[in-house]
Amino acid sequence: MAEVTLQVENMSCNHCKMSIEKALQALDGVDAAVVNLAGKAVQVVYDPARVDLSSIKRTITEAGYEVK
Numbered sequence: 029m030a031e032v033t034l035q036v037e038n039m040s041c042n043h044c045k046m047s048i049e050k051a052l053q054a055l056d057g058v059d060a061a062v063v064n065l066a067g068k069a070v071q072v073v074y075d076p077a078r079v080d081l082s083s084i085k086r087t088i089t090e091a092g093y094e095v096k
């Protein structure tokens with residue numbers, strides 16, 4: 029398992045938190061996704077053999093948020 033913390037812009041409320049966590053957790057290979065609103069951060073635990081970082085970033089982008 030690998031772990032990454034991404035800085036994500038324009039998350040403002042619990043709805044943002046829920047949509048990003050839900051979108052990431054639906055990705056095959058993602059074990060856990062936790063949004064820290066105050067820190068503008070998303071922590072993701074994933075299996076690098078099943079999903080790569082670019083897919084994780086793309087999923088966040090497609091949910092409507094900007095990964096720095």
Ligand SMILES: [Cu+2]
Nearest residue numbers: 040041043044
């Ligand atoms: Cu929101």
